[in-house]
Amino acid sequence: MANWHRLTEARIRKAEAEGTLSGLAGEGRLLPERPGDALIDPSDAVGYRIMAEAGALPEEITLKARLDAARADWQAATIEADKRRHMARIADLQMRYEIARDARRKFLRQAPAPAALRLDPGPSEAVLAPAMTGPRYPDLIARLPATVPFTGPEEIERVQGHPFRARLGANENVYGPSPKALTAMQAADAEIWKYADPSHLDLKTEISTRMGCRPANIVFGEGIDGCLGNLVRLLVAPGDPVVTSEGAYPTFAYHVNGYGGTLHKVPYRDDHEDIAALFAKAAEVDAKIVYLSNPDNPMGTWHDGATIEAALEDLPDGTVLALDEAYIEFAPEGTAPRIDPEDPRVIRFRTFSKAYGMAGARVGYAVAAAPLISAFDKVRNHFSMNRSAQHGALAALQDEVWLGELREKITVANERIATIAAANGLATVPTSTNFVAVDCGHDGAFAKRVLEGLARRGVFVRMPGVAPLDRCIRVSAGTGPDLDILAEELPKALAEASAPVA
């Protein structure tokens, strides 16, 4: 019976993984009890109902056909080893067939099959083959939803059948990296046969002089996403409380869910993350981590550094502040708080994906007290960084002239987005990032229609996931031609959203 349960579970997981299980009427509930159902183990009953509703029941007919073919092979085989091999297959197919049939019967309230797992009719010497149950997932993993934090624009392009004309949804830096970074990457490509230095010392040294810390205060990862995942893994055991804002970075929430942490969310306040409320919630639930992005994504708002410095006094004992500064290079002087790198309460995250224009390179890093940084070495994938990216990032850091010019271009682009919005009667949220939240003036459903209309017209944008933030669409600071397309298509998308086709 153990194999049975495993197979049942495996099938459910398969259906779950294939996304056919969500929103089922019977999901998670027992079948109602009826006379004659006594033989059904409650956990089985749930499983059978979910399977049947999801259409995940193995197809008895297919299995029967495969079983018949296997029996014919067995009959035809002359060598003993071949016969044994076919027999193992038969036993396996037979068992799967029995389970399928039994599951259907149970679901349909028919009497259970009288004698499962016995081969009949068929070769009498058959013994039960290895059950091929495959992976056994721990509960934490089995319960995780098969959701992905963000669908890539390429996937959307494939679904809608045409490429985007303006890629303004992922806050990528359309102006690309410093030419020096590009040259450095292309040169390094010639030595791509070498693993990158897993200690990233050259890059750490360069950054440490800029941040006023030691190399031992820095750890790299595959973007901030990679660093956030490792931080959560280091601190969050199943059930541990973690605090974030309602509508903040979904990938952080994804990692917390992935390690079984319990998320507690506080609302934004006037389109800003509410630091006092975040820290108060952290104290209330005794959070392991509180997440704050400054400047904020998805709204683009920011707090000045002094505000965060002062608030740190209210950070509860034992809570680590994960300060995501992905967009800090776009923000006004003084937005980054001054924090002693050895302060054990804070870990800050930076990236080459935004201002440095290297999103595709996957270079992010964390800065914190040396003991926490060194703990990352316990779990990280040491050889995970691309070697050319490492060289490109080093060159990018050193080109400050380029960074200054970029900031000006972004400011111009953001102003253009605000102008386009205003021309359509829409307000924008003040930003210190390379994107603008455009307030579509109605609810989330309306903004979603605008977003979909733009997508149909070749403009890729994204939007916040929850109210009231989801009244906005989020538009990245594009090139002139990108924003020409936006200016052209936004009125049409708005008109269509106001009078949607059923």
Add this chain to the structure above:
Amino acid sequence: MANWHRLTEARIRKAEAEGTLSGLAGEGRLLPERPGDALIDPSDAVGYRIMAEAGALPEEITLKARLDAARADWQAATIEADKRRHMARIADLQMRYEIARDARRKFLRQAPAPAALRLDPGPSEAVLAPAMTGPRYPDLIARLPATVPFTGPEEIERVQGHPFRARLGANENVYGPSPKALTAMQAADAEIWKYADPSHLDLKTEISTRMGCRPANIVFGEGIDGCLGNLVRLLVAPGDPVVTSEGAYPTFAYHVNGYGGTLHKVPYRDDHEDIAALFAKAAEVDAKIVYLSNPDNPMGTWHDGATIEAALEDLPDGTVLALDEAYIEFAPEGTAPRIDPEDPRVIRFRTFSKAYGMAGARVGYAVAAAPLISAFDKVRNHFSMNRSAQHGALAALQDEVWLGELREKITVANERIATIAAANGLATVPTSTNFVAVDCGHDGAFAKRVLEGLARRGVFVRMPGVAPLDRCIRVSAGTGPDLDILAEELPKALAEASAPVA
């Protein structure tokens, strides 16, 4: 008192993270009981002993100086906000100082401090500041050693003060990637501002046609290391049994330890991984995963595919075979077993780091039944792959002429290594990889001296970690000039190893 315990623990973890805690005489044991020790909580006693022996006790003198300075700042401050800020700092320093002093006293069997956590002498209005305890690690993480699977050659170069002349230690492909792959990467660098397609569909489609599977059977990661880490995360809960070979790939063991799995190891047999013993051990311990590399690393030996196919019948119910085929492209036809991609019992791993010469690009992938592959989407870092690497890998796959030529070069290089070894009276282990295990003819200590002698002479090689494999050094298939250097330096390293300097 809660803060106290946390701080004590935090300090111990810090010492642990800094590697000063291993092999201490008192580690994990209680202090012996003595009259007057009744006030010491046993858990504290262990902590204090470990801290003191590790030299991890906070320096009272430094803390006292910082405290005095903070008090002076407080005295000098005129603005109320500044005074409050200094006071918070004073309270924190004072507490740390008290704890340091108390820990020393307890360790030295002195009487505990009479009244801890009270400010004396000092500003009377002080209240206890946030305790700045910082991160609280779950037990699993706290217990993890701060060891790294492999030190990079760059780190060794820094320590020894000179660069390597021949880089033959990491089984990198010194011949580099196909020129077409290089061109593709350099072209893609110009669009590095875009995130890579997180579904990797182009690459999956290309691979699926070659492997006879669907794109849904493939998942990418940052090298095989990244994929292995995610597999372990998906299947191994703390305490779950996992089977590998004694001396096999350390990074796999690192991931299993990292997720709290229990490793069971079986010895190699005649320098081959012992499939029957591995699977028997898996059955014995009810393993979640059994790891097998074919061809094997670090020995270079291999089993033919048919052997693995036949052995699968003995793979126990519920155990997943993690088949690491990093070196498969170098191996003879028939080395890869034919396995139905939907077989739930097996997941195989391949990479662009070895034959394709793109170790620095970080592109590895796993092939398995669609439900297991789709489970990776629950936990993986979706946007972790470098965009140029993705384009390079696609071009590399399509250049089969180049791959054929490479195989010939590797064969020549491996033969040259065997010839060099023979010229020094050393045997080599037959290989189907791009490296050769050279049997140094004595024990692990001797081989280690040879390895160190080679390193001093600018030749980077590695060696297996356990007996009897560690009689060998592992030499990657270098270029002609690389192996000229090996030929020149190996006799000297051997001579030196035979008559080591004390």
